[in-house]
Amino acid sequence: MSIPLHLYLPIAGNSVNLLVILCLGGGVGLLSGIFGVGGGFLMTPLLIMFGIPPTVAAASDSNQIVGASTSGTLAHFRLGNVDFKMGVLLLIGGVLGGTVGVQIIKVLRQLGNADFLINLTYVLMLGTIGSYMFAESLQSMRKVKKEFRPTKKKKKDSAYARALKSLPWQMEFPRSGVRLSALAPLVLGTLVGILAAIMGVGGGFVMVPVMVYMLRMPMHVVVGTSLFQILFTCMNVTIMQAWQNHTVDFILALLLLIGSSIGAQLGAKLGKKLRGDQLKILLASLVLIVMFKMLYELLARPEVLLAYVGGH
Amino acid sequence: MKIGYFILFAAFCLFTVSAGAAQDSARMTIEPRAIDIGALYNGTTLTATGSVPADSEAVVRFIGTSCDLHMKEKGKVGGVMWMNLESITFKGVPNICLVSSAVDLNRLEADGGVTLGVLRLSGLKKSIEIEAKGGGHENAFEELLKLKQKEGLYREMFGNISYASAVDGQKTFSAKIPIPSRLIPGAYTVEVDAIRNGEVIARAEQPLTVNLVGFPALLAQLAFGHSALYGILATLIALLAGLGIGLIFQSRGAH
Numbered sequence: 001m002s003i004p005l006h007l008y009l010p011i012a013g014n015s016v017n018l019l020v021i022l023c024l025g026g027g028v029g030l031l032s033g034i035f036g037v038g039g040g041f042l043m044t045p046l047l048i049m050f051g052i053p054p055t056v057a058a059a060s061d062s063n064q065i066v067g068a069s070t071s072g073t074l075a076h077f078r079l080g081n082v083d084f085k086m087g088v089l090l091l092i093g094g095v096l097g098g099t100v101g102v103q104i105i106k107v108l109r110q111l112g113n114a115d116f117l118i119n120l121t122y123v124l125m126l127g128t129i130g131s132y133m134f135a136e137s138l139q140s141m142r143k144v145k146k147e148f149r150p151t152k153k154k155k156k157d158s159a160y161a162r163a164l165k166s167l168p169w170q171m172e173f174p175r176s177g178v179r180l181s182a183l184a185p186l187v188l189g190t191l192v193g194i195l196a197a198i199m200g201v202g203g204g205f206v207m208v209p210v211m212v213y214m215l216r217m218p219m220h221v222v223v224g225t226s227l228f229q230i231l232f233t234c235m236n237v238t239i240m241q242a243w244q245n246h247t248v249d250f251i252l253a254l255l256l257l258i259g260s261s262i263g264a265q266l267g268a269k270l271g272k273k274l275r276g277d278q279l280k281i282l283l284a285s286l287v288l289i290v291m292f293k294m295l296y297e298l299l300a301r302p303e304v305l306l307a308y309v310g311g312h
Numbered sequence: 313m314k315i316g317y318f319i320l321f322a323a324f325c326l327f328t329v330s331a332g333a334a335q336d337s338a339r340m341t342i343e344p345r346a347i348d349i350g351a352l353y354n355g356t357t358l359t360a361t362g363s364v365p366a367d368s369e370a371v372v373r374f375i376g377t378s379c380d381l382h383m384k385e386k387g388k389v390g391g392v393m394w395m396n397l398e399s400i401t402f403k404g405v406p407n408i409c410l411v412s413s414a415v416d417l418n419r420l421e422a423d424g425g426v427t428l429g430v431l432r433l434s435g436l437k438k439s440i441e442i443e444a445k446g447g448g449h450e451n452a453f454e455e456l457l458k459l460k461q462k463e464g465l466y467r468e469m470f471g472n473i474s475y476a477s478a479v480d481g482q483k484t485f486s487a488k489i490p491i492p493s494r495l496i497p498g499a500y501t502v503e504v505d506a507i508r509n510g511e512v513i514a515r516a517e518q519p520l521t522v523n524l525v526g527f528p529a530l531l532a533q534l535a536f537g538h539s540a541l542y543g544i545l546a547t548l549i550a551l552l553a554g555l556g557i558g559l560i561f562q563s564r565g566a567h
Contacts, residue, residue, distance in 0.1 A: 006354035006493070010528035011535055015354045015493035051463070051494060063546050070554025075561065119395065235547050242543025246536055250546045257550055261557035298393040304459045305386040305451070307396050 011249035012056045018255065020050065025064065025259025032065075032260065033072050033267020034274070035223060035283045040065060041205060041290055043256070054308055056249050059241035062234045063253035068260035069231040075268035076224025083175035083221050087228040089182055090189035090207070094233060097193020105197060119298055125195065126291035129209045133284035136213075137277040160214075176217040176225075188214055196233075204230050205287055212280070219276035223268075337482075338364045338514035340372075340504045345518075347491065348525045355493040358520075361486045364506035366478035368513060369413060369420055371431050371505045372487040374520075376407035377498050378439075385444070385452065400449060402456055403441040407496065408465045409433060412487050414473040425510020433457055433466050464492045497524050497532075 005018040024046055028039040040061050047057035076082050167181030188210050196203030204226055211222040242248040271279060340362030347356060364370045380403050384396035421428055429435050437453050460466035473487040503517035524532050535542045
């Protein structure tokens, strides 16, 4: 039995079941609210599965992420989880990196086999980040379970930490409780921006681990700050895609948004109930699932040996 | 006397030919003559009625306008991984092709003849041109068919045409064609071909237009005519909606 409520999407050129799209938005929004990722890497393939052309799916998803991340940022802001200072620095780096990344991908496409490199980068990045986060959070969860023993000896700083301290323009980030050089978020934001542009995604699932492990920010502030940064990235992508490629289906985005905004609010509240290491292990599992799905797609023979140009 | 016989013979030939021509003809009307896509459009049924020679089978096709498709062919890299590799262009690809018949087309094709094959999905191979670098594109057309069939845009159906009893060598038919929800505005053609012994003996066609109406029309006009404004509005509305939902949750949380 099918649910009879359908709506025609003029830009996608297809009709969709209203409730299916609302639920899809809600599910992905929930993850977005919990982990601070945009959810583009999950939503776009799901939309394609429901008959939306790949280019329209990717662009409309960016439009809905604008709404979802606004709602998510607001929820995290009220909980005191958004470090605006850090977010702005990462955003500047992200915009610079995105611009460089677009040029790199142009050169890669001219050289040929760009898609191969993109997919391989995806699998390697997701595999490395996911495995490291999983192992690290599992270790910290076990430590918490055993006993809380204050360490007498102060841990010696790693070479990375010493390098961070030696950088100029050191400043306080009170919300995150760290003291860092302004160059660190700028450079790391640029690197993530490059990767995000090459991989064709918002970059939330790369940015979150970078903030946790390289900027040493507490997990709850990471989630809110990541959403704040994603909001601006996706605003830019939506306007550019609508203007240049006519691929933003606003009705589809609005339906997804209603679902995902509610999901993001619930996600933020649910995330607050979870400990930092629990959040990390859940995100690590999600990243690893996506990595295995991509690896399977790379290795298994596709049903059809043709693909439309565009999309993720 | 000879002249009289000649005139009689000529008159007989003329009568025979015109009678044959009248029998080997097809006619068709369609309902609706235009499809309006409104906000709640979710596919429709097109009815084609008409007549074909009594000893023939009707094949009704719903075909869209042809366009060029730029795609990527997938192939194995290093013998292990499947990737989008070569660019390939298909020229003259109808955006939709639905073929309906009363009986299985394979059975009709078994009667021999060649022109029936052209009406089938596989017959599009003759009209679609493939442009790609190098060799190894032998199965490209078959893959295109597979993709379009998966999207529900190319389809061969049988059993959706019914006949009434024949009168004066012509039998009337009625075809119910399910039009998918994945439809774009433009010009389409509905054609009926009368098939005897695997050959097309008569054809009739009707044009059909698909239009966007109401809210989808307004939105498409804005998206394609004023794209920058559309992008800014889409972003602003998404922002406000996100804020609104956030505030609703805030007020609920306050109680």
